[in-house]
Amino acid sequence: MKIILTAMSPSINSEIDPRFGRGAYLLIVDTDTLQWEAHPNPGLNASGGAGIKAAQFVSDHNARAVLSGDFGPYAFDALQAAGIAMYLYGDCPTVAQAIERFKNGQLEQVGGPTHGECDSGHYGRDA
Amino acid sequence: MIVAVASGKGGTGKTTVATSLALSLATEMNTPPLFLDCDVEAPNAHLFLHPRLDEQQDVAMLIPFVNEAKCTHCGKCAEVCQYHAIAVLGQKTLVFPQICHGCGSCTALCPEKAITEISDRMGVIEKGTAKAGISFARGVLDVGEPMAVPVIRQLKKWVTALPGQVVIRDAPPGTSCPVVETMRGSDFLLLVTEPTPFGLHDLKLAAQVGREMGIHSGVIINRQNGAYPVMEEFCSDYHLPVLLHIPFERVIAEGVAQGKTLVEIHPEYADRFLRMFTQIASLL
Numbered sequence: 001m002k003i004i005l006t007a008m009s010p011s012i013n014s015e016i017d018p019r020f021g022r023g024a025y026l027l028i029v030d031t032d033t034l035q036w037e038a039h040p041n042p043g044l045n046a047s048g049g050a051g052i053k054a055a056q057f058v059s060d061h062n063a064r065a066v067l068s069g070d071f072g073p074y075a076f077d078a079l080q081a082a083g084i085a086m087y088l089y090g091d092c093p094t095v096a097q098a099i100e101r102f103k104n105g106q107l108e109q110v111g112g113p114t115h116g117e118c119d120s121g122h123y124g125r126d127a
Numbered sequence: 128m129i130v131a132v133a134s135g136k137g138g139t140g141k142t143t144v145a146t147s148l149a150l151s152l153a154t155e156m157n158t159p160p161l162f163l164d165c166d167v168e169a170p171n172a173h174l175f176l177h178p179r180l181d182e183q184q185d186v187a188m189l190i191p192f193v194n195e196a197k198c199t200h201c202g203k204c205a206e207v208c209q210y211h212a213i214a215v216l217g218q219k220t221l222v223f224p225q226i227c228h229g230c231g232s233c234t235a236l237c238p239e240k241a242i243t244e245i246s247d248r249m250g251v252i253e254k255g256t257a258k259a260g261i262s263f264a265r266g267v268l269d270v271g272e273p274m275a276v277p278v279i280r281q282l283k284k285w286v287t288a289l290p291g292q293v294v295i296r297d298a299p300p301g302t303s304c305p306v307v308e309t310m311r312g313s314d315f316l317l318l319v320t321e322p323t324p325f326g327l328h329d330l331k332l333a334a335q336v337g338r339e340m341g342i343h344s345g346v347i348i349n350r351q352n353g354a355y356p357v358m359e360e361f362c363s364d365y366h367l368p369v370l371l372h373i374p375f376e377r378v379i380a381e382g383v384a385q386g387k388t389l390v391e392i393h394p395e396y397a398d399r400f401l402r403m404f405t406q407i408a409s410l411l
Contacts, residue, residue: 049211049226056205059216074223082216 004063010038018069021050051075076113086110129294131313135329137300139321140349145297146175147389151400153259158292164265165309166299167278178257186281188229189244193220197241204233250278275305302332316344322355350375
């Protein structure tokens with residue numbers, strides 16, 4: 001199964017990155033073969049809507065599930081609309097462990113956004 | 128002349144200064160000033176100037192509405208959106224109205240003409256006449272709406288000054304986009320600060336914004352309580368004239384808490400504000 005994870009560095013040996021929209025890298029992983037590829041998160045430098053941009057990437061790559069530490073309301077709405085299951089890392093420190101726990105059904109699946117709207121209140125609009 | 132009153136740090140006395148300046152000018156000028164409360168996320172100048180707000184106008188933006196029957200989910204709209212306010216997710220196209228900037232790119236570039244525009248309200252502008260004949264207007268951002276700038280922009284556009292009428296804009300705290308929008312087009316920037324490390328830190332930021340925008344600026348030090356040389360040094364080094372000191376006094380705090388302006392608590396401040404205004408005019 002193809003899944004996508006947020007990671008601190010572009011490697012399957014990376015630590016997890018707990019942020020979804022602002023996570024450093026998105027790793028595309030085949031859970032059966034453990035083949036992987038890393039992409040810089042397209043949402044990382046967005047002034048707003050980072051979670052939506054990242055969700056668009058996940059949807060475009062036809063991932064079945066996405067693993068991260070946190071999903072905001074926009075990311076949640078977008079991923080839910082795309083029919084992509086969301087799972088939380090919990091206390092899982094590394095990508096490798098997260099994949100293992102995901103395969104064993106040990107990660108919590110998300111039923112709603114796990115934090116509020118952008119806390120900075122800054123959307124960089126036109127000024 | 129348009130004077131923007133800003134601070135960087137919140138709670139330094141922007142509204143205290145702005146309302147008192149307005150009242151001082153109202154008794155002196157042929158045309159009382161126009162007061163714009165640009166702190167649309169938390170407007171409070173009405174508590175001091177008591178306007179009768181008898182005119183209203185909604186602030187709305189045109190946002191995309193997707194006709195799913197026509198949409199082929201080609202992804203063009205999501206690709207052209209600079210704000211990620213529209214996403215194509217498999218067989219669904221999703222609009223996020225709260226972060227849409229209303230630029231119209233998705234509507235214009237949709238190859239299937241599947242997008243039309245609908246009006247989305249984000250706030251309201253209210254105007255009327257306040258104490259001493261002051262023309263008063265304010266923007267009020269709707270609860271839950273994240274973007275203040277369109278409301279401020281509309282406030283500035285809708286409520287225009289009479290010939291020769293002085294405009295006082297009461298800015299939000301901080302130095303982000305709503306503050307920049309309030310400052311934009313002003314002739315003078317009045318920075319209200321307090322002699323504390325936080326006050327100085329944020330004064331520096333606000334002064335930099337003013338300089339970047341090429342607006343003449345001056346400083347009012349509020350709640351002065353003994354000397355704070357580093358603040359005066361910064362102002363001197365940055366060529367910011369210190370136009371007024373307001374002492375730290377319990378009687379002022381009590382008066383403000385009762386909804387009184389500084390010139391109502393201490394009538395002698397009217398002259399000080401007028402002298403300051405003359406000084407500002409001479410700096411331009």
